[in-house]
Amino acid sequence: MRCGRPWPLGASASETGVNFSLVAPDATRIELLLFEHGDAAEPWATLELDLQQHRSGDHWHIELEGEGVGIGSCYGYRVFGPLQPGAHGFNPSKLLLDPCARAISGWNDYERSLAIGAIPNTSCALKGVVTERERFDFASAPRPRHSWQRTVIYELHVGGFTRGHGSPVPDERQGTLLGLIDTIPYLKDLGITTIELLPVMAFDPQDAPGGRHNHWGYSPVSWMAPHPDYLVGDDPLQAREQVRQLV
Known part of the structure; x- marks a missing residue:
């Protein structure tokens, strides 16, 4: 276990291990939880980040190596801090998803209603997945280079279309x-x-009134992970590859 680096954000696998970095400027304490798989109800390891060693400005970071930590590892955070109505609402009983996770697991047991309140949500919370960071060779598919005068834009919904x-x-x-x-x-x-x-x-499918399904996706839970309903298969490690194939 090393102190790690503040950049890049999220979980980054390398030859030396996996670097985890999270922005939490008002947090007073952070725990990193590691899970055997996305549907695991309890973590196999819980690591507390040291305020002196694992914080640089607003960033909390740690680098891990060894058996059980690498590409495909599932993780989440517990974040401690002040509870001030109208300002901060830290709730360490909740497992939080890394907003910069590049893949997500745990959709089978996800339950939105437990995101608030005192009941722990570890068994039904979404979890980040460590992915590779290799660059994709987009040069093999050259840009069409249509002029603006000839550009015709079609807006569409992937699921519906x-x-x-x-x-x-x-x-x-x-x-x-x-x-x-x-x-x-x-x-x-x-x-x-x-x-x-x-x-x-990735967006919250349960963010809709009256038990309806969120069809449009305007409730993101991660800006860097594709929505699972738009993927073929349920392997989170294939998510980025399918986006690349489309592009």
Whole structure:
């Protein structure tokens, strides 16, 4: 266990281990919890970050190595601090998702209602997943370079556009980012040069009134992880690769 680095944010795997970095300027104490898998009810390890060693300005950070810590590891945070109505609302009984996690697990047991109150939510909270940081060779797919005068933008919802009767998308890819690839010939026939996607980052599906399902996605839980309903399969480590294939 080393003090780690404040950058980059999130969990970053390297040859020396995994660096965890979280911005929490008003926190007084932070615990990093490690889980065997996304649906685990209890952590296999809980590490307290030292205020002197593991904090640089607003950033809390730690680097770990060894068995059980690496690509695919699931993690979350407990954050301690002041409880001031109208200002700060720290609640260390809650497991918090890293807002910079690049993949997320724990959707099967996720329960939004336990995000508040005194009851611990560890068994039903979302958890971050450590992913690789390798760069993708986008140069192999050169940009179309359409002029603005010839640009036709089509805004669409990935789930709705690729699913339904008459869709050219195979059943196993309907409603997904990979399924959107199958619609490209159709879009080109329409003269579309550019697509603008409605939210595809991970969002809270339970953030809707009356037990309804959040369809549109305007309730992000992570800006850096794709929404699981838009992926083929349930492996969080494949999430970024599927986004790259679409791009």
